[in-house]
Structures are given as C-alpha cells and as structure tokens.
Amino acid sequence: DVKVTQSSRYLVKRTGEKVFLECVQDMDHENMFWYRQDPGLGLRLIYFSYDVKMKEKGDIPEGYSVSREKKERFSLILESASTNQTSMYLCASSSGTETTGELFFGEGSRLTVL
C-alpha cells in the first residue's frame, strides 16, 4: 500500500520555537508538496520540490523553509513559530510521469502555536 507518512500528528509549540515537520513517501515520487489547511480556505501551497535538493516557493512561503536532501523525504521548517502558523499541515507527493498529477497525501500534522 502506497504511503505518505508525516512524523507528528499533533504538536504544541511556543511562539519563537523552531519547528520541524517531516514527511516521507515510499512511492519513489519525484514531486513533493507542503500545504496548510485552514477552515473556510482551500489548501494553500507553501513549498514544493520536483527533485532532490530542489525547492520552489508556493503561494505562502513566508515564515517557512524546506529541505529535500533525499528523494523520499521533504521537511518543512518553521524557523520561529508564530501563532498565525497554527494550522493543519499536509504533505503530498506525486509522480512526475503521471499526466493526471494525482496527489497522495499524508495524514496531516496539526500544529498549535501558543
């Protein structure tokens, strides 16, 4: 069964803390994405990557950074967490060769910043 695994389902952090969200996929997918999901809003793209060591800014990259040192792993970093980063974070992957671009999502990481 194909899988995208996010390291933490629930996290509580304090303002100013550094936060790492890890995502691993076992499908040998080229493309990986980080979204945040907030009530009443569509998924918003934070960063994405089409290859190892490659990263591209999405629609809302401010306050975030990413790392992709290995094909299967894509990490999202909040350098200094703020309360407005309280959200559900979803990692996704897709194959670079599939024309439909179907995304496979992880279960999500719900982050609360106090």
Added chain:
Amino acid sequence: GQNIDQPTEMTATEGAIVQINCTYQTSGFNGLFWYQQHAGEAPTFLSYNVLDGLEEKGRFSSFLSRSKGYSYLLLKELQMKDSASYLCAVMDSNYQLIWGAGTKLIIKP
C-alpha cells in the same frame, strides 16, 4: 485572480443522490480534480476531468464543462460513510493546483 467556488455544506439522505457543484475562474486549465476528505484524515483522490463530459466510477460521477467553468460531483446511493468534505481543485496553465475551500457533506439516515 484565480477562484474556485463550491458550497460550504450540504445535507442529504442515505440512499439518495447528491450533486456537489464547483465553478472556477483560473489562468488556463489543465484538468479538474475531486478529492474526498474524511474528518481528521488525508484527502484521497476521487476523479480527474480534462475533457468535457461525464466520467463515471461506480457510485461517483464527475462532470466538466470547460466553456462554463463548471464541474459537478454526483454521488448516488448515498451511504453514511460518504459523510466527508469534497474538495474541488483546478490545475492552471502553470500546472499548479488551485483549491476550493471544500464542501462538507452530511448524510442523514
């Protein structure tokens, strides 16, 4: 700007049929997706339309009219497990996905 509109919430009865609409205005079009998301779970892929017409997959069908910027997801023979949010997303000319806010579907016995 780019925009995807879908109803916030819908209610339907077990065994009935429900249609969830999605209208879009995007910079270019490279396909429309429907995803299902149960509460507290990951979104899962339901359908992809890139040409006009109806795509049927079991109890679920998805329709697209590119000239009208319109799609719908049709769910037949509703079951309680169909209670979920349904997300519409359009791939624009840059192959980026633009997402609607989702439609929460409540199924009543």
